Amino acid sequence: MKAIIIGAGIAGLVAARQLGLAGWNVLVLERSAAPSPDGYMMDFFGPGIEASERIGLYPYLAQAAHRVQAAQYVDRRGKPTASLDYSKFSDLAGGKVLTLLRPDMEAAAREALKEVDASRLDLRYGVDIDRLEVRGQQVHVGIKGQSQPEVGDLLVGADGIHSAVRARFFGPESEVLRPLGMRAAAFIVRDPELNRHYKNRFVLTDTVDRTAGIYGLRSDEAASFLVYRHEHGAPLGPARDRLRSIFAGCGAQVDRLLMQCPEDPYDDAVAQVVMDSWHVGPVVLIGDAAAAVSLLAGQGGAMAVCAAAALGDAVGGVTDPGQLKPALARYEQAMRTKIATAQASGRRAANSFLPRNQLGLWIRRIIVNSTHLPGMDRLVARQIVKRLAK
Numbered sequence: 582m583k584a585i586i587i588g589a590g591i592a593g594l595v596a597a598r599q600l601g602l603a604g605w606n607v608l609v610l611e612r613s614a615a616p617s618p619d620g621y622m623m624d625f626f627g628p629g630i631e632a633s634e635r636i637g638l639y640p641y642l643a644q645a646a647h648r649v650q651a652a653q654y655v656d657r658r659g660k661p662t663a664s665l666d667y668s669k670f671s672d673l674a675g676g677k678v679l680t681l682l683r684p685d686m687e688a689a690a691r692e693a694l695k696e697v698d699a700s701r702l703d704l705r706y707g708v709d710i711d712r713l714e715v716r717g718q719q720v721h722v723g724i725k726g727q728s729q730p731e732v733g734d735l736l737v738g739a740d741g742i743h744s745a746v747r748a749r750f751f752g753p754e755s756e757v758l759r760p761l762g763m764r765a766a767a768f769i770v771r772d773p774e775l776n777r778h779y780k781n782r783f784v785l786t787d788t789v790d791r792t793a794g795i796y797g798l799r800s801d802e803a804a805s806f807l808v809y810r811h812e813h814g815a816p817l818g819p820a821r822d823r824l825r826s827i828f829a830g831c832g833a834q835v836d837r838l839l840m841q842c843p844e845d846p847y848d849d850a851v852a853q854v855v856m857d858s859w860h861v862g863p864v865v866l867i868g869d870a871a872a873a874v875s876l877l878a879g880q881g882g883a884m885a886v887c888a889a890a891a892l893g894d895a896v897g898g899v900t901d902p903g904q905l906k907p908a909l910a911r912y913e914q915a916m917r918t919k920i921a922t923a924q925a926s927g928r929r930a931a932n933s934f935l936p937r938n939q940l941g942l943w944i945r946r947i948i949v950n951s952t953h954l955p956g957m958d959r960l961v962a963r964q965i966v967k968r969l970a971k
C-alpha cells in the first residue's frame with residue numbers, strides 16, 4: 582500500500598513515520614523549497630504528550646524543548662504587571678509541558694523519520710502540485726515538471742489551514758473556516774540585545790485589543806508573535822506597515838522588534854476549521870487541514886500529532902484498498918472528541934485573550950497575579966492545566 586502525503590508540517594511528518602513504520606510506502610510532497618527556519622514558540626502538553634509517548638516521538642520532542650522560566654505581562658516601560666511561574670504548570674502536568682520552536686518541532690519529527698526503512702520513504706521539498714484526482718480506488722497526483730502522475734492508495738491532506746486537498750475534495754474554504762476576529766503574525770529576529778533581555782522568559786505586552794509576545798531563544802535570536810483584533814474580510818495593507826502602526830506605543834522593545842520585521846512575515850487570520858467529515862473515498866485530512874483549533878487553544882501541534890498517531894493506528898494494518906473505508910472512519914472516531922474539546926477551549930480563549938478595555942486588563946492581572954498567593958498558585962494552575970489538557 583502507498584500513501585501520498587501533501588505537506589511536511591508536523592502532521593504530515595508524523596503521519597509519514599507512523600505509516601512507514603506500519604509497512605506502507607510513503608511519498609511526502611512539500612511545497613516549500615526546504616524546511617522553513619521561521620516560526621514561533623509552541624506549547625505542547627496534554628493529549629499530545631500522551632500520543633507522542635505512545636508512538637515513541639516524545640524523546641525527540643523533549644530534546645528540542647526550551648526551558649521557559651516565566652511568562653510575564655509588561656507595561657510600555659517593560660515593567661512587569663503580572664507574572665506566572667512556568668514550572669507550576671509543568672509540575673502539575675507531571676513535568677510534561679514542552680515549549681518548542683515550530684521549526685525545531687518539525688526537525689524533531691524529521692529526525693524521528695529516520696526510524697523508517699529508507700526504501701519505503703520519499704520526502705520531497707519544492708514540489709508544485711498541479712492536479713489531484715481519484716480514479717477508482719487510487720489517487721493520482723500531478724506534479725509540475727513531471728510527465729507521469731504519482732499514484733497511491735491513500736491521499737493524506739496535511740497541508741495546513743488553507744489546504745488545497747480540502748478545497749479540491751471537500752469544498753471551498755469559506756464553508757469550513759471560522760475566523761475568531763483576530764490575526765496573528767510571527768517572525769524571528771537576530772538581535773543579541775533582545776535575546777539577552779528576554780532569555781528564557783516569555784514576555785507579553787499588557788495592552789488592549791493587541792498583544793506582542795517576545796521570547797529569547799538559545800542563540801542570539803528572539804522569537805515573536807503578535808496578535809491583534811481584525812474583522813475578517815476588512816481591508817489589509819502591507820503586513821509590515823500594518824503591524825508597525827497597530828503595535829505603535831507598546832514600548833521600546835516592541836518598536837525595536839518591529840524595526841526588524843521582515844517585509845512579508847507570517848500573518849494570518851486566527852481561525853478554526855470545522856467539518857462534518859474528514860475523509861471521502863481514499864482521501865483523508867489531518868492536522869490543521871481537517872480541524873484547526875487556533876493558536877488560542879495552544880494545542881494545534883498536539884492535535885496534529887494525535888491525528889497522525891490515530892491515522893497510523895487505524896490505517897497501518899490495512900493491506901487492501903477495500904479495507905480503507907472502515908479504517909478512516911476509526912481514525913475520525915478516535916479524533917472527534919479531542920478536537921471538539923480543543924476547539925471549545927480555543928473559542929473560550931477568544932473571548933478573553935485580547936481584553937477590550939482597561940477593566941479587562943485589570944481583571945487579567947488579578948487572575949494571573951493571584952497565582953502568587955499561597956494555595957492559589959496551585960488552584961489556578963490546576964484549573965488551567967485541567968482545562969487545556971482535557
Ligand SMILES: Cc1cc2nc3c(=O)[nH]c(=O)nc-3n(C[C@H](O)[C@H](O)[C@H](O)COP(=O)(O)OP(=O)(O)OC[C@H]3O[C@@H](n4cnc5c(N)ncnc54)[C@H](O)[C@@H]3O)c2cc1C
Nearest residue numbers: 588590591592612623624740741868869879880881882883
Ligand atoms: C502564532 C501561532 C502560535 C501557535 N502556538 C501554538 C502552541 O502554543 N501550541 C500548539 O500546539 N499549536 C500552536 N499553534 C498551531 C500550530 O502551529 C498548528 O496547529 C500546527 O502547526 C498544525 O500542523 P499541520 O502540520 O497540520 O499544518 P502546518 O504546520 O500548517 O503544515 C502544513 C504544511 O503543508 C505545506 N503545504 C501547504 N500547502 C501545500 C501544497 N499545496 N502542496 C504541498 N505542501 C503544502 C506547508 O508548507 C506546511 O509545511 C500556533 C500557531 C500560530 C500561527
